Amino acid sequence: MKTYFLLPLLALLAMPASAAKMTMPSDAPKSYEAECASCHMAYPPGLLGQKNWQNIMSGLDKHFGTDASIDAKTESEISQWLLKNAATKQKYSAFAPENRITKAPWFIRKHDEVRSDVWKRAGVKSPANCSACHADATKGNFDEDSIRIPAK
């Protein structure tokens, strides 16, 4: 009888741990850092599903208000790697509106305690600036214990 209560509890406890790790695959092509991480951090591919990555990579000349175009060879190299490592679990691969990580259902749920003025602080600037609060974001570590929210 006890296990009926214990099992859901265990599942619940396991959730934050699985969400906190979005490991950066070790086989990222050099071009990913060079081409994609000049203006923003190198997002781990597991933060979006395949359809979102496909959309992003096919519209780089109009990339969230900027021209991020790259040559065809590099584009195909990065695309293949992103698709291979895209989120597969239903929770993270669910379509993110506008192809924005910050509009994915899981992202919104995870950040629902963050007040709107916090996002606007100079030290944060944008919800896309993961590293502002998640010190080890570039390593794919979003663990709640390592969150440091800038005071200004």
Next chain:
Amino acid sequence: MAFVSFIGPAYAATPPELLKGYEAQSSKASPARGEQFFNAKHGKEWSCASCHENPPNHDTKHIVTGKVIKPLSPNVNAERFVDQAKVEKWFKRNCNDVLARECTAQEKADVLSWLMIVK
């Protein structure tokens, strides 16, 4: 254009070499004109200085994402303007963002000639 898809040391260059190349396609560069161009808006929301600041001789932050951008002046940052393909790629992207078109060789020459004297 063939050189765009070619990445590697074969396109290693120096800032004066790149400047000479742009001047060859236009006319003599004007640092004063380059400074003005760099700091002005050109019909869109951003200027070059929106992200690189003025003078671009220190770490700055991307106006939207907050990501740190290394200094743009080759006097301060030896990695700037030493790879032709990289320079062309960024002129294309950023000119589109600031001017909604590609920059002319004259504009590139002017801006680069100013960046080379930014201390």
